[in-house]
Amino acid sequence: MPERKTSALLVVDVQNDFCPGGALGVAEGNMILGPINHVMPLFDYIVLTQDWHPRNHVSFASSHPGKIPSQTVEVPGGTQLLWPDHCVEGSEGAAFHRDLDTDRASMILRKGMRLRSDSYSAFAENDTAMPTGLGGWLLSLGIRRLYVVGLATDYCVLYSSLDALAAGFEVLVIADATKGVDVPKGTLDAALLRLGQAGASYLLSSDLG
Ligand code: VGL
Ligand code: ZN
Numbered sequence: 001m002p003e004r005k006t007s008a009l010l011v012v013d014v015q016n017d018f019c020p021g022g023a024l025g026v027a028e029g030n031m032i033l034g035p036i037n038h039v040m041p042l043f044d045y046i047v048l049t050q051d052w053h054p055r056n057h058v059s060f061a062s063s064h065p066g067k068i069p070s071q072t073v074e075v076p077g078g079t080q081l082l083w084p085d086h087c088v089e090g091s092e093g094a095a096f097h098r099d100l101d102t103d104r105a106s107m108i109l110r111k112g113m114r115l116r117s118d119s120y121s122a123f124a125e126n127d128t129a130m131p132t133g134l135g136g137w138l139l140s141l142g143i144r145r146l147y148v149v150g151l152a153t154d155y156c157v158l159y160s161s162l163d164a165l166a167a168g169f170e171v172l173v174i175a176d177a178t179k180g181v182d183v184p185k186g187t188l189d190a191a192l193l194r195l196g197q198a199g200a201s202y203l204l205s206s207d208l209g
Helices: 029-042 134-140 153-166 187-198
Strands: 007-012 046-051 072-075 078-081 107-111 145-151 170-179 201-203
Touching: 007 029, 007 153, 029 145, 029 170, 046 153, 107 134, 145 153, 153 170, 153 187, 187 201
Parallel strands: 007 046, 007 145, 046 107, 145 170, 170 201
Antiparallel strands: 072 078
8 A cells, every 4th residue: 555645656648649559559558547547546646747749849750851760860968769740739649548547636747848858757858857847746745655657668657767766756666557669679678677776666556455
C-alpha cells in the first residue's frame, strides 16, 4: 500500500498516439490500462502527463526535409531522434486513451510544447533542462515517493524516472503498467538496466493490493 500523504502516481503519456493504431503506437500499449486503473484508487495524488507538440515540432522527421523517422538531427543542445508526427496539440492522437480514468487526476502536465525543444522527461526539457515545474509541485506537497507507469518505458518513463531520482525522489516503476517502443532495438532492455542502476525499484500492480 503506498503511503498516501507522501506518494504520487505519475502516469506518463497514456495517449492514443502511443497506443496500437496510433502514430507512434507501442505494441500492447493498451494492455497497461487495466493495471493503471487498478492502482489509481490507492493514490491521493495522481499526475497525468501529455506529450503535446506544435505542428512542425523539432522531433518530427517531417520537419526536416529528406529525413525519415528513426534518423537523427543535430540541434542546439544535442542529438534529436526523429519520430513520425505524433501528439499534435489538440489532435485526437494527443488525447488520453479513452479507457484511462482521468477523473481523479490532481495535475495534468503537458510537455514538449515548444517548437524547438523536445521533452521526454516530465521534469525538464531535453536540451535546456528548463524545468516544467513538476518537481516543485511535488515537493511543495511533501511527496517523496513516485510510482511511475505509462508509455514509453524507454523514453518518457525512463527520463522522467531518472530526473525524479536525481531530484531525490524515491522511484518505483510498476512494471506491468509500462510498455516500451524498443526503437532503436535494445533500447528497452538498456532502459530497464539503467533505471535499476540509478536506484529505481520495480514492482507489479498486484503487489499494491
Ligand atoms: C515519447 C517518443 C517521442 C514518449 C514521446 O512518450 O515516450 N516517445 N515522444
Ligand atoms: Zn513526442
